[in-house]
Amino acid sequence: MKFITTIAALLTAACQVTAKTITIEVGHKGNPYFKPDYSKADVGDVIEFQFDSKEHSVVQGNFFTGCYPIADGGFYSGMQTSQNVFRVTVKNSDPIMVYSSSGLECQLGMVAVINADGLQTLTAYRAKAKTSFKNTSPDKPFGGELKKSDTKTWTSSASAPSYAMPVAGLALFAAAALA
Numbered sequence: 001m002k003f004i005t006t007i008a009a010l011l012t013a014a015c016q017v018t019a020k021t022i023t024i025e026v027g028h029k030g031n032p033y034f035k036p037d038y039s040k041a042d043v044g045d046v047i048e049f050q051f052d053s054k055e056h057s058v059v060q061g062n063f064f065t066g067c068y069p070i071a072d073g074g075f076y077s078g079m080q081t082s083q084n085v086f087r088v089t090v091k092n093s094d095p096i097m098v099y100s101s102s103g104l105e106c107q108l109g110m111v112a113v114i115n116a117d118g119l120q121t122l123t124a125y126r127a128k129a130k131t132s133f134k135n136t137s138p139d140k141p142f143g144g145e146l147k148k149s150d151t152k153t154w155t156s157s158a159s160a161p162s163y164a165m166p167v168a169g170l171a172l173f174a175a176a177a178l179a
Contacts, residue, residue, distance in 0.1 A: 019046055022039050023050060026049050027056045034100075041114050041115060051083060051086070052083060053083055058075070058077040059098065060076070062097065063095065063120045063128070067099050067129050068136045075143030077141055078146070082148070086144050086145070103135070108130075111125055
């Protein structure tokens with residue numbers, strides 16, 4: 001019985017660790033920029049990109065090539081023309097470059113950086129974007145969850161299954177199974 005109580009206590013303590021949600025406005029008040037355009041996020045945090053009603057997108061970019069997606073992994077919201085929300089979970093502490101692939105927004109400076117380091121800064125990425133010849137969109141959305149702002153239904157654009165058991169539910173399930 002003591003073993004079960006200890007396991008339940010450990011699982012409960014693990015459940016108390018919560019990720020924070022960082023909100024970034026995409027096309028803030030109709031303008032072609034992200035607000036904020038720099039953020040710091042921890043592993044497990046959720047970046048919530050909130051779109052206005054103009055056409056914008058969110059793409060995880062390659063720092064070295066400006067307005068071009070990273071080669072492996074990343075995310076793309078698809079073109080959004082209504083007030084939607086796109087959520088991405090931070091998987092590591094590496095710098096994340098973000099741009100809008102709509103029109104020439106990237107070249108006009110619509111970029112953001114999450115977890116900049118000494119080399120991969122917002123200023124350096126914006127300079128690379130301004131000299132980019134092409135603004136590239138991936139073929140289809142992936143790597144995050146899209147939500148209509150007026151509903152609570154999430155549409156997963158991840159390649160993995162879109163089901164998950166919250167950690168608290170998992171802890172209760174494990175404690176009940178051990179009882």
